[in-house]
Amino acid sequence: MSYTxxxxxxxVGALVVDLAVLRTRLVCGVAFWAAYPIILFFxxxxxxxxxxxxxxxxxxAAIAGPRLAHAPVEDLLFGFALVLVTxxxxxxxxxxxxxxxxxxGQGSRLLRRLRSASRPESRSANRPASRTEIGAxxxxxxxxRADERPRAVSPACGSPLPPDR
Numbered sequence: 182m183s184y185t186x187x188x189x190x191x192x193v194g195a196l197v198v199d200l201a202v203l204r205t206r207l208v209c210g211v212a213f214w215a216a217y218p219i220i221l222f223f224x225x226x227x228x229x230x231x232x233x234x235x236x237x238x239x240x241x242a243a244i245a246g247p248r249l250a251h252a253p254v255e256d257l258l259f260g261f262a263l264v265l266v267t268x269x270x271x272x273x274x275x276x277x278x279x280x281x282x283x284x285x286g287q288g289s290r291l292l293r294r295l296r297s298a299s300r301p302e303s304r305s306a307n308r309p310a311s312r313t314e315i316g317a318x319x320x321x322x323x324x325x326r327a328d329e330r331p332r333a334v335s336p337a338c339g340s341p342l343p344p345d346r
Contacts, residue, residue, distance in 0.1 A: 184243040188258035195262035195269075203273040207265065217264070224260045228252035 199207050207213040229250035231237040237252075244253040 184239065184253065184255050185245045188255035188262075191262035192258050195265040198266050199269040203269050205269045205272045205276075207269055207272065213265075213268070217261075220264055221257070221260070224257070225250040225252075228256050 196208065199205055200209075229252065232239070232248075232251040239253055244255055247254045249257065
């Protein structure tokens with residue numbers, strides 16, 4: 182099998198994972214395509230360095246021929262497949278609450294402690310905040326489980342999005 186065929190199979194496999202297996206439908210959304218050029222830019226830099234300096238070499242009989250930043254164009258296909266499968270898996274796991282806390286914007290337990298410790302109205306200045314006070318401060322800040330947040334549905338592909346997006 183040539184490098185070109187393997188790259189094309191990788192893209193098809195990644196699309197199947199995104200659209201049919203995990204059903205995250207990232208390729209249907211604007212956010213993925215808005216972020217992908219950033220990833221592509223850095224992929225071209227790393228490919229250029231690795232292939233331009235001779236660290237990575239390709240058999241010319243196994244590739245289609247055209248090169249971009251010293252690397253075969255098939256590398257862009259492999260990069261696309263890698264990024265799509267990684268992001269699809271991440272979104273899929275996040276939707277199932279694999280890591281419900283901290284959700285985006287909530288911060289870590291240490292940050293919550295620091296925030297509650299800096300509030301003079303919640304405790305006296307001479308003693309550290311207790312676990313009860315820290316828990317109460319977290320609850321009053323609206324920090325709950327990520328799966329308890331209401332979700333809206335994106336009209337593009339039907340993917341659930343947080344309501345503030």
